[in-house]
Amino acid sequence: MRPVGNGVTAAAGFLAAGVSAGIKPSGKPDLALVLSETRAAAAAVFTRNQVQAVPVVISRQRIRHGQARAVLINSGCANCLTGTPGRSDALAISRAVEQALSVRSSEVLLASTGIIGQRVPVAQIVRAIPGLVEHVDRAHHTAAAEAILTTDLQVKEVALQAQVDGRTFSVGGMAKGAGMIAPSMATMLCVVTTDAAVPAGLLRTLLVEAAAVSFNRITIDGDMSTNDSVFLLANGQSGAAIRPGQRSARVFSQALTRVMTELALLLVKDGEGATRLLHVEVIGARTTEQAQVCARQVACSPLVKTMLAGGDPNVGRIAAAVGSAPITMDPRRLDIDIGGQMVVRRGAVVPVSRTVAAQLLQADEIAVRINLHVGHGSGRMTTCDLTEDYVKINARYTT
Amino acid sequence: MRPVGNGVTAAAGFLAAGVSAGIKPSGKPDLALVLSETRAAAAAVFTRNQVQAVPVVISRQRIRHGQARAVLINSGCANCLTGTPGRSDALAISRAVEQALSVRSSEVLLASTGIIGQRVPVAQIVRAIPGLVEHVDRAHHTAAAEAILTTDLQVKEVALQAQVDGRTFSVGGMAKGAGMIAPSMATMLCVVTTDAAVPAGLLRTLLVEAAAVSFNRITIDGDMSTNDSVFLLANGQSGAAIRPGQRSARVFSQALTRVMTELALLLVKDGEGATRLLHVEVIGARTTEQAQVCARQVACSPLVKTMLAGGDPNVGRIAAAVGSAPITMDPRRLDIDIGGQMVVRRGAVVPVSRTVAAQLLQADEIAVRINLHVGHGSGRMTTCDLTEDYVKINARYTT
Numbered sequence: 184m185r186p187v188g189n190g191v192t193a194a195a196g197f198l199a200a201g202v203s204a205g206i207k208p209s210g211k212p213d214l215a216l217v218l219s220e221t222r223a224a225a226a227a228v229f230t231r232n233q234v235q236a237v238p239v240v241i242s243r244q245r246i247r248h249g250q251a252r253a254v255l256i257n258s259g260c261a262n263c264l265t266g267t268p269g270r271s272d273a274l275a276i277s278r279a280v281e282q283a284l285s286v287r288s289s290e291v292l293l294a295s296t297g298i299i300g301q302r303v304p305v306a307q308i309v310r311a312i313p314g315l316v317e318h319v320d321r322a323h324h325t326a327a328a329e330a331i332l333t334t335d336l337q338v339k340e341v342a343l344q345a346q347v348d349g350r351t352f353s354v355g356g357m358a359k360g361a362g363m364i365a366p367s368m369a370t371m372l373c374v375v376t377t378d379a380a381v382p383a384g385l386l387r388t389l390l391v392e393a394a395a396v397s398f399n400r401i402t403i404d405g406d407m408s409t410n411d412s413v414f415l416l417a418n419g420q421s422g423a424a425i426r427p428g429q430r431s432a433r434v435f436s437q438a439l440t441r442v443m444t445e446l447a448l449l450l451v452k453d454g455e456g457a458t459r460l461l462h463v464e465v466i467g468a469r470t471t472e473q474a475q476v477c478a479r480q481v482a483c484s485p486l487v488k489t490m491l492a493g494g495d496p497n498v499g500r501i502a503a504a505v506g507s508a509p510i511t512m513d514p515r516r517l518d519i520d521i522g523g524q525m526v527v528r529r530g531a532v533v534p535v536s537r538t539v540a541a542q543l544l545q546a547d548e549i550a551v552r553i554n555l556h557v558g559h560g561s562g563r564m565t566t567c568d569l570t571e572d573y574v575k576i577n578a579r580y581t582t
Numbered sequence: 583m584r585p586v587g588n589g590v591t592a593a594a595g596f597l598a599a600g601v602s603a604g605i606k607p608s609g610k611p612d613l614a615l616v617l618s619e620t621r622a623a624a625a626a627v628f629t630r631n632q633v634q635a636v637p638v639v640i641s642r643q644r645i646r647h648g649q650a651r652a653v654l655i656n657s658g659c660a661n662c663l664t665g666t667p668g669r670s671d672a673l674a675i676s677r678a679v680e681q682a683l684s685v686r687s688s689e690v691l692l693a694s695t696g697i698i699g700q701r702v703p704v705a706q707i708v709r710a711i712p713g714l715v716e717h718v719d720r721a722h723h724t725a726a727a728e729a730i731l732t733t734d735l736q737v738k739e740v741a742l743q744a745q746v747d748g749r750t751f752s753v754g755g756m757a758k759g760a761g762m763i764a765p766s767m768a769t770m771l772c773v774v775t776t777d778a779a780v781p782a783g784l785l786r787t788l789l790v791e792a793a794a795v796s797f798n799r800i801t802i803d804g805d806m807s808t809n810d811s812v813f814l815l816a817n818g819q820s821g822a823a824i825r826p827g828q829r830s831a832r833v834f835s836q837a838l839t840r841v842m843t844e845l846a847l848l849l850v851k852d853g854e855g856a857t858r859l860l861h862v863e864v865i866g867a868r869t870t871e872q873a874q875v876c877a878r879q880v881a882c883s884p885l886v887k888t889m890l891a892g893g894d895p896n897v898g899r900i901a902a903a904v905g906s907a908p909i910t911m912d913p914r915r916l917d918i919d920i921g922g923q924m925v926v927r928r929g930a931v932v933p934v935s936r937t938v939a940a941q942l943l944q945a946d947e948i949a950v951r952i953n954l955h956v957g958h959g960s961g962r963m964t965t966c967d968l969t970e971d972y973v974k975i976n977a978r979y980t981t
Contacts, residue, residue: 234905234913234929264901264913266930299898300931409902485884489973499698502663503808506633514633514663530633531665532699571970574888 184438190324190340193355194378196220196420200318201330204311206259206297206304212330213259214311216280217374218252218319222290223418224380225251226387228394230411236263237273238293239412245289246414249383252290254374254414255280256331257308258359260297263409272305279309283316294372294412296333296359328357331372335359339449345438347431352379352423354438358446360411371398371450373413375442379435380419385427389436390415397443401451401565415439451565456572459491460548466561467554473510474562477553480508481564488569494544498526505553516556522549583837589723589739592754593777595619595819599717600729603710605658605696605703611729612658613710615679616773617651617718621689622817623779624650625786627793629810635662636672637692638811644688645813648782651689653773653813654679655730656707657758659696662808671704678708682715693771693811695732695758727756730771734758738848744837746830751778751822753837757845759810770797770849772812774841778834779818784826788835789814796842800850800964814838850964855971859947860890865960866953872909873961876952879907880963887968893943897925904952915955921948 192199197219204214227246229239245251255276262269273293280291295303318326328338342355360371381389394413417425425435451460463481468474481487484504490497501519505512519527521543526533535543543549591598596618603613626645628638644650654675661668672692679690694702717725727737741754759770780788793812816824824834850859862880867873880886883903889896900918904911918926920942925932934942942948 232902232905233907233911234901234916261898264898264926264929264931266928269930299896299901300926409898409905492973497698499660499663499808502633502698503631506631506808508632512632517633527663527699529665530663531668532663569973571973574891574968574970574973 184343184345184441186343187353188342189321190328190342190355191217191357191374191376192321192324193342194353194376194418194421196378196418197376198319198321199324199327200315200320201323201326201328202311202315202318204257205307206257212326213257214308214315215256215327215330216315216319217254217327217376218284219376219416219418221418221420222250222252223416224249224383224386225292225414225416226383226390227292227412227414228391230408232409234263234409236261236295236410237265237269238262238295239410241273241277242292242294242412245292248289250290251292251416252286253280253284254292254294256294256372257303258296258331258333260295260301260303261299261410262295262303263299265300265302268302272303275305276303276308279312283312292414294410296331296372296410299409324357331357331359333359335453337449337453339446339453341442341445341449343438343442345434347423347425347434350421350423352377352421354442356442356446358450360450371411373398373446375413375415375439377417378419378421379417379423379425381417381425381435385425385432386415386417389432389439392436393440393443396440397447400563401447448565451567454567456570456575457567458570459568461491461566461568462548462550462563463566464550464552464561464563465555466552467556467558468560468562469511469558471560471562474560477505477508477510477555478562478564480504481551481553482566485569488566491544491549491568492570496521496526496540496543498532501551501553502527511557512555513557518554518556520552522546583742583744583840585742586752587741588720589727589741589754590616590756590773590775591720591723592741593752593775593817595777595817596775597718597720598723598726599714599719600722600725600727601710601714601717603656604706605656611725612656613707613714614655614726614729615714615718616653616726616775617683618775618815618817620817620819621649621651622815623648623782623785624691624813624815625782625789626691626811626813627789629807631808633662633808635660635694635809636664636668637661637694638809640672640676641691641693641811644691647688649689650691650815651685652679652683653691653693655693655771656702657695657730657732659694659700659702660698660809661694661702662698664699664701667701671702674704675702675707678711682711691813693809695730695771695809698808723756730756730758732758733854734852736848736852738845738852740841740844740848742837742841744833746822746824746833749820749822751776751820753841755841755845757849759849770810772797772845774814774838776816777818777820778816778822778824780816780824780834784824784831785814785816788831788838791835792839792842795839796846799962800846847964850966853966855969855974856966857969858890858967860965860967861947861949861962862965863949863951863960863962864954865951866955866957867959867961868910868957870959870961873959876904876907876909876954877961877963879903880950880952881965884968887965890943890948890967891969895920895925895939895942897931900950900952901926910956911954912956917953917955919951921945
């Protein structure tokens with residue numbers, strides 16, 4: 184496997200575009216299209232929130248066909264809690280894409296991100312679609328990645344190449360998401376494309392598996408969005424054939440997981456107000472599930488996350504988060520280390536010098552390892568610090 | 583029932599004191615004693631965190647006897663994650679109290695609050711105890727209430743009088759807690775005293791019931807402390823007898839619940855960085871439990887809490903929090919109002935004018951009512967906003 188450029192158009196036969204349709208008052212790009220030149224197998228995972236945006240409801244229905252040609256994404260408006268009119272809006276926008284591309288409605292996937300409860304400006308979007316379609320190009324992957332951003336500061340693109348049976352294929356993607364990032368679901372907007380040939384059923388299985396260890400292992404603020412969607416399109420143009428139960432499926436799965444994991448880490452790094460990453464690893468848990476629950480509890484604790492922002496270790500906060508998790512544990516066996524430095528040993532804090540303490544949380548990425556010593560389950564979560572800027576951004580993100 | 587002064591010494595036969603033992607580097611008061619002149623029936627509820635401070639472990643054991651004379655509380659050091667030495671420290675401190683008061687160890691209850699992982703300065707505390715005991719007085723309730731504070735800005739005292747069978751009794755208490763306040767447990771330090779005569783078993787039942795609808799219905803940051811304890815002492819000096827299943831038990835329960843609810847609201851009002859209260863009421867849920875889970879999910883959402891800080895309504899955040907709760911709901915039936923103004927009706931946002939929107943979140947206390955329309959369960963939670971000051975306070979609260 185080797186990293187390559189081009190993000191969501193790294194794979195052969197994929198094109199992208201991003202334009203300003205005037206949805207965002209700032210005039211920034213807000214409409215993106217990812218297009219496969221040929222019909223692609225397609226899979227998706229969506230938010231588990233029971234309140235779901237209109238595009239999620241529509242795309243969830245369409246993805247059952249297991250194939251797609253295009254993904255249209257707008258930022259600036261979530262099209263959620265908009266009732267029947269919101270559904271008509273989304274269908275009108277989809278029709279404009281279908282007409283401009285001469286594809287069936289079942290081949291167009293939709294996603295939106297932005298303010299909840301406002302109608303999308305249908306006329307503006309419909310007007311922008313012919314220009315958007317005209318702009319699609321393999322070179323325009325970054326324009327597309329820009330057009331899906333909201334409070335993100337950075338464009339998020341990852342791509343790599345791998346080989347099966349002597350054939351090289353690519354997997355590449357783009358993502359957005361800086362707040363409302365929760366650990367228990369699909370978590371944000373992401374489009375991944377590949378020119379490997381993957382049957383739709385296998386594609387879905389591998390996507391769900393990869394999401395479980397990538398996007399579902401990060402948290403920024405624990406809030407669960409109404410719009411989160413991850414799309415995966417495979418058009419087979421590389422000739423690399425991926426088959427269930429064979430080595431090719433393992434290679435493809437590894438490449439997919441790596442692309443999605445790197446995109447997930449880019450999301451946390453660009454978390455609203457974030458200045459540091461925290462990797463929480465739990466080992467010695469009764470079960471894998473308990474390890475994951477414990478890692479999540481620590482990664483979601485506001486006191487742990489503000490400690491990280493301050494860079495001032497207060498290991499009791501980590502232990503308190505562990506103890507509040509609904510898991511089997513014995514405080515007298517608890518070990519915690521930070522960056523390899525043992526700070527809690529058998530349930531008691533290990534005194535460290537002020538110099539050592541002052542260094543513990545100063546790096547850009549901090550690794551905390553928690554050993555429960557009650558079994559062999561392990562799990563991990565990555566989060567960012569909770570800073571004053573997070574509050575500023577979210578107190579002022581406006582109606 | 584009528585409010586009276588004197589907090590934790592409002593009830594006859596209770597004395598209190600607060601002094602500086604030098605635990606806090608600032609020199610602020612950090613050691614408090616509440617004393618009943620005569621042996622009192624006693625009950626307590628503690629944190630459900632599996633990592634528990636030494637005083638919690640000791641007091642949990644002692645309270646099984648159902649009686650107590652004294653509660654000793656220190657702030658500035660949690661005595662948690664301190665291993666066997668921490669236990670010896672706490673027992674040495676308890677012995678000093680037992681000797682100064684000539685009481686048995688089983689009659690002394692202990693609580694600590696402050697930094698986790700540091701040893702308590704035993705010698706200093708032991709030295710301060712004779713002076714503390716000398717200071718106890720009915721007039722010193724506020725000194726005691728001050729000595730238990732950490733990052734709190736305000737002393738928290740509440741007391742009231744009620745009558746049963748022509749006899750007047752008092753219930754009064756003090757509390758502390760401004761961060762690490764979680765909704766699913768006892769939640770902070772609190773001592774409530776009464777001169778009613780209540781059998782220990784009934785006392786415990788009524789305490790658990792009152793905690794469920796007071797301290798367990800507030801949240802500041804969702805973090806669960808290792809040290810939370812609520813103590814209730816009843817010395818019977820008023821002659822008012824409280825009997826199970828009788829009207830007297832209902833009257834006492836009402837008085838207790840009101841004192842604890844008012845103390846709980848004082849905690850949220852003094853939440854770290856808090857500027858506004860949010861009362862979340864959920865009705866029309868499938869069950870009472872589901873209503874409570876839903877109310878908690880909304881009250882714990884960082885996006886809802888930062889919205890409150892900004893004073894800028896973004897009702898989608900409330901709906902998203904509702905949808906992420908593990909409850910039975912149908913988004914198409916969801917109604918939400920803020921301060922009586924309908925903002926979501928049958929799952930769609932109700933457009934309101936900018937003038938109305940600008941007013942919705944401007945009051946000091948905001949009421950949000952969520953109607954799920956799927957049953958008759960109801961529940962409520964009170965929380966505060968999440969401000970930049972919360973982050974400042976917790977990023978800098980130091981080792």
